[in-house]
Ligand code: NDP
């Protein structure tokens with residue numbers, strides 16, 4: 001058994017009920033096999049064994065009172081995975097599916113993603129199985145305050161800086177930051193994704209979606225292609241999907257799909273202009289369902305099917321796919337259909353939205369495939385820039401932050417492509433991202449000795 005096989009076996013043995021975590025570990029470790037061969041100093045220092053074990057796993061009770069006066073209890077998590085290159089940094093997810101496996105896979109991926117941004121941030125993730133859907137504004141506020149009543153003791157501007165993820169946007173960050181500020185009696189950059197009036201950064205809401213499209217544009221450019229005239233499938237209709245859609249439109253592409261957990265809509269004319277404004281208002285203000293888009297514009301709506309199942313069943317032609325909903329949304333069958341229908345590029349706005357089989361199919365068919373830890377790093381990159389602005393007690397213009405985001409995404413594309421070549425798999429951005437992200441963290445861990 002190779003060292004890497006041993007480590008995977010150990011993770012399986014220790015955490016037998018954590019399939020998403022295992023999936024993320026297997027992918028990274030397989031990419032690192034060649035790094036282990038070339039860097040015996042990392043092997044000797046036990047870097048590979050140490051990096052798959054979180055620094056700290058915090059699990060806590062979140063009791064709160066709903067509008068009927070009944071006590072509710074949710075489970076809260078914060079996985080502080082690795083702070084070798086900077087304070088722990090990563091989002092908070094509120095979704096009923098949240099469990100230890102999902103938190104750990106996200107925290108693990110975050111280590112390499114944050115390293116790729118070139119900014120000093122370690123890897124972490126948190127969240128709760130709280131379901132914000134159908135909750136009143138007051139219930140969401142009380143839950144966020146209750147969650148922060150425990151989280152506060154584990155975080156800090158130089159210790160651990162949470163942000164948003166699924167189910168957590170500006171509203172929830174406001175409630176969590178406000179509660180932290182009150183009980184700590186300080187106003188620091190302890191969360192990112194804050195409102196502009198109290199320390200937030202311009203472009204942070206746009207950053208993940210814009211960044212994913214900047215990364216995809218770089219991949220397309222390696223084949224002399226661009227977004228102009230391309231038909232693009234986007235899944236999700238939340239933060240990442242909305243701004244990916246906006247940027248595709250700006251670059252001359254045509255977005256034909258969106259979804260939420262209830263339905264997929266297909267609009268062959270393209271979701272642009274007023275239709276984009278409608279989606280943003282529907283999702284961010286009214287908090288309604290995507291089906292209402294079909295009701296308003298008379299487009300096709302498939303209840304209960306994902307974007308990728310609709311593409312598979314209907315044989316929709318798409319040039320570029322940008323999954324922006326959740327993990328494992330594209331399976332092998334969907335990947336085969338995408339290839340068959342002419343897809344040339346997939347950039348993951350979501351974290352790990354493609355199953356390992358789907359990734360294999362994309363690679364075998366020469367599809368440009370940008371893994372989430374590279375393609376969606378724009379969000380945490382601008383979070384890092386929000387931290388910089390908070391430390392400087394200054395704020396930069398929209399143009400300044402967007403220019404930095406573009407520069408960082410181009411840099412990540414270059415670093416991932418170059419690492420894929422250096423490690424013998426040119427154009428395999430999965431290997432490139434895992435190796436390039438790993439190296440800086442591993443060197444830092446080596447410098448510290450065994451801690
Ligand atoms: P949002 O909560 O804003 O939106 C999520 C969207 O995906 C919604 O349309 C939601 O539908 C849909 N969705 C979520 N879970 C499921 C599910 N289990 N089944 C079907 N549909 C689902 O989240 P974000 O846009 O912020 O996050 C989307 C993805 O991007 C996640 O994978 C996240 O980890 C990743 N990401 C986010 C970053 C950020 O800065 N926000 C940064 C990097 C990655 P519904 O409303 O019906 O639940």
Ligand code: 2IT
Pocket residue numbers: 089090091092113161162163164165192351376377379380381383
């Ligand atoms: O998955 C992610 O990178 C995020 N949810 C954003 C994390 C952050 O700290 O901005």
